[in-house]
Structure formats: structure tokens, C-alpha cells
Amino acid sequence: MTDKKSMNFNDLEQWLNERRVTEVECLVPDLTGVARGKILPRGKFTEDRGMRLPQSVVAMGVTGEFPESGPYYDVIDPTDRDMQLRPDPSTVRIVPWSTDPTAQVIHDCFDNQGNLVPFAPRSVLRRVCDLFAAEGLQPIVAPELEFYLTARNTDPNTLLRPPIGRSGRAETSRQAYSIDAVNEFDPLFEEIYDYSDKMELNVDTLIHEIGAGQMEINFFHAEPLGLADEVFLFKRTVRESALRHDMYATFMAKPIAGEPGSAMHVHQSILNKESGKNIFSNPDGTPSEAFMHYIGGLQRYIPAAMVLVAPYVNSYRRLSRNTAAPINIEWGYDNRTVGIRSPISSPAARRVENRVIGADANPYVALAMTLACGYLGLKNKIKPKAEMRGDAYLSPYALPRSLGDALEWLRRESELHDVLGKEFITVYSEIKELEFEEFMKVISPWEREHLLLHV
Known part of the structure; x- marks a missing residue:
């Protein structure tokens, strides 16, 4: 079997065949490190060799919220265009806890011109490497x-x-x-x-x-x-x-x-x-x-x-x-x-x-x-x-x-x-600003205990 680092799509198909995989979890890590994506039947995965997801899927906060306005939309199109997700064959692995033979493959995010989406976390690490x-x-x-x-x-x-x-x-x-x-x-x-x-x-x-x-x-x-x-x-x-x-x-x-x-x-x-x-x-x-x-x-x-x-x-x-x-x-x-x-x-x-x-x-x-x-x-x-x-x-x-x-x-x-990458910094900063504002709306037990009757 080909070394995973040099696997291509034909090698990936062989890998899936050898393990009689019936479903594929198509994964993309978002800003928080959560696995987003879709679960596809094997035939659909083989036919498409990828999928489409909205840009915002990899650019949301831990609460699932998005900014309402601001510099975020200088990077993310306000119409929330699709990204094209392409599987990286070297990342294929079995999902060991699944009942039916299931594989998981991590995908990279591309725009309609075929460029890596600069605010996707995997793209940022690729850029630095x-x-x-x-x-x-x-x-x-x-x-x-x-x-x-x-x-x-x-x-x-x-x-x-x-x-x-x-x-x-x-x-x-x-x-x-x-x-x-x-x-x-x-x-x-x-x-x-x-x-x-x-x-x-x-x-x-x-x-x-x-x-x-x-x-x-x-x-x-x-x-x-x-x-x-x-x-x-x-x-x-x-x-x-x-x-x-x-x-x-x-x-x-x-x-x-x-x-x-x-x-x-x-x-x-x-x-x-x-x-x-x-x-x-x-x-x-x-x-x-x-x-x-x-x-x-x-x-x-x-x-x-x-x-x-x-x-x-x-x-x-x-x-x-x-x-x-x-x-x-x-x-x-x-x-x-x-x-x-x-x-x-x-x-x-x-x-x-x-x-x-x-x-x-x-x-x-x-x-x-x-x-x-x-x-x-x-x-x-x-x-x-x-x-x-x-x-x-x-x-x-x-x-x-x-x-x-x-x-x-x-x-x-x-x-x-x-x-x-300036696009990544903009998206990341805007999302973290949103999370910070959400947290500041919450009153903690410490505040109720020490401030309620003392200030």
C-alpha cells in the first residue's frame, strides 16, 4: 500500500475498497477545532471527491454565532458563498467506533478560483509551513x-x-x-x-x-x-x-x-x-x-x-x-x-x-x-x-x-x-470579539455573592 503522505485519489479509493467502507465522514476543522462537514455514502463521496459548504462554517464562534456587521464581512462575502472542499487523501482513517465500516477524511477549503480559503485553520498552518x-x-x-x-x-x-x-x-x-x-x-x-x-x-x-x-x-x-x-x-x-x-x-x-x-x-x-x-x-x-x-x-x-x-x-x-x-x-x-x-x-x-x-x-x-x-x-x-x-x-x-x-x-x-494572513486575523479577531461580548452579558455567581449586598 502507498505511504499515506504520498496518497492520491486512486490510492484513496483502494484504501476504502480494502476496508469495505460504506460511509465517509467528510471533515473540516473550524476556528474552534470542531469537526464540521457532511457524512456521505461511499458512492457519493467517490463521485464528487469533495463537497460544498458555506464559507461561514469555518468562521463561526464557539456559540455558533456570527458578527452582524463590521470588518468580518470584508473577508466573508455577505452572501455567504460556498467553499469547495477537497479531501486530503493522506488524512483518511477508519472511524473505529462506528457500527458500519466508516472512514473519515479531512478536507481543505478552496474558493471558486481554486485558491485555499485563507481564514480556514488548516490553510493558515499550510501558509506558515x-x-x-x-x-x-x-x-x-x-x-x-x-x-x-x-x-x-x-x-x-x-x-x-x-x-x-x-x-x-x-x-x-x-x-x-x-x-x-x-x-x-x-x-x-x-x-x-x-x-x-x-x-x-x-x-x-x-x-x-x-x-x-x-x-x-x-x-x-x-x-x-x-x-x-x-x-x-x-x-x-x-x-x-x-x-x-x-x-x-x-x-x-x-x-x-x-x-x-x-x-x-x-x-x-x-x-x-x-x-x-x-x-x-x-x-x-x-x-x-x-x-x-x-x-x-x-x-x-x-x-x-x-x-x-x-x-x-x-x-x-x-x-x-x-x-x-x-x-x-x-x-x-x-x-x-x-x-x-x-x-x-x-x-x-x-x-x-x-x-x-x-x-x-x-x-x-x-x-x-x-x-x-x-x-x-x-x-x-x-x-x-x-x-x-x-x-x-x-x-x-x-x-x-x-x-x-x-x-x-x-x-x-x-x-x-x-x-x-490578514484575512485570517480579521475573521479570528471579529469572532473572538463577539464571544467576549457574549460572555460579558453573563453575571457570575462571584458577582452575586460579593457585590449584591455589599456595594
């Missing part, structure tokens, strides 16, 4: 994705609780790296690994994180677009598996008060495409200028790009002191208090870990954001600050403290607009 390719470079990434398991909760006004494990008890204390705590949910994780294997997802290690019911899955390093696809599919898989075991899985950045938030740490290095060598290391094994410039770019641009990887009001509850999450963009070797960490490694594996990204971030947008910041560091030869050798939590905040602030910071950083 193409910038590296034009310089003869190949980014390599490895995400670490944290999430919480919780008991079923059908009432938004009820606090989330850890689920009941095999022992019949729920966790009431923190169990970082506990093997026995993970084993409490053996049936669930066996199914997740089984589904991941059938879907050919390159998941690596599973650990119990700090919070009660908080887990982490690591992915093997690979090229960005393929790994973003895997994270997108993995999130869907974990949520589906959890429901089948009478619990929820959530990738909210801060789902439970008093517990640590959930991140998506992204390890990244850059290879010279011709030699295959890591440009972060000199021939003698010492850190290269490119390594320092990449860190400098992350430090310079991450604060302005935070709304791309902390996309909701809830995201900023994670980014606060004493929550096991970074509050600034200091950098250091093997230092988990900083926003930008360089783990201990061989020179060939020298890499940078971006620790500010939340688990709630769209994986395509998150990888595009961190690579864009590093790319600008390389292009502009930006020198980083001195290494942080102590506790970075004692340093001042250097990241926006709210969604509103983060939006303003992004709007002012024109260099990021040029790298990520």
Missing part, C-alpha cells in the same frame, strides 16, 4: 496534550467533579505521575489506545498530571500539518471514548477551580531540508545563533499572539501565578517555571518547548502561531533575553491578563498579520 519551506527549512513538532476526565455533568451551573474509577471512588487529591491513579481508568485508556492504533495516531506516553482526574498524552515528533490533524482527531476520539465509559473528557483550559489548568505544550525544532540536520545546534554541538533567534522571536511575538492559543475567557484563568502555568515568556534550560523551555537533549534533538499554549487552542492555529513567532525571530535575527535561571513565577506578568487585552495586543502586531 510554506514560509519555512521557501527558506529550505522543515519544522518538526511534538505536542503534549493535557485534559481532564470528569463525571457526567448535564447542568452548566453545577461544578465539575472527578469521575468514579474502578475502585468505586473518585480522586480527592492530586496524583501527579501516579500509575495506580491512571489504572483506575484502565478500560477507558485501553479503548483510547485501541482506537488510536486503528486510526494510526502516533500517540506516545500517557501520564497522570497534577490535577484530580487530569491526564496527559504525548505525541511522537513529526511534521506540523500531520500532527495537527492527529491532535484534531485525537480530541474527538477521547471525548467519544469518555462518553462510552459514562464520563466526560474536557480540554477546557481551566475546568475546575483550585486545580491546575490544562495546556498543550509544543516541542519544536527546525531542520535544514537539504542536510536533514537540526539548525538549533552547531557542528560542535553548541547552541546555534538560529536557536537563540528562534527563542528571541517567541519572546518578542508570543504576548501579541496569545489570543490565538488562549482563545476564550476561561483560558486566562489558567495563566495566573501558582497554577503550574507560565505567566511570562522568560526562557531557560530544563526550567518548568518559564514560558519557553529548552529540555535536556542531545545536540541533534535540541528543541524549544512553548508552554503557554492552552489545551483549548485549535491545534492548527496553535502550531501556526508558535512557528510564526519563531519564523519572525529567525528572519529578523532577534536576540533573546538572558536565560532565566531561577523561578520565573517571581518575575512580572508579561502576557495579557484577559481576552479583551489579548485581542488588542494582536490587532497592534502587524508583522504577525503578514505571516498568518
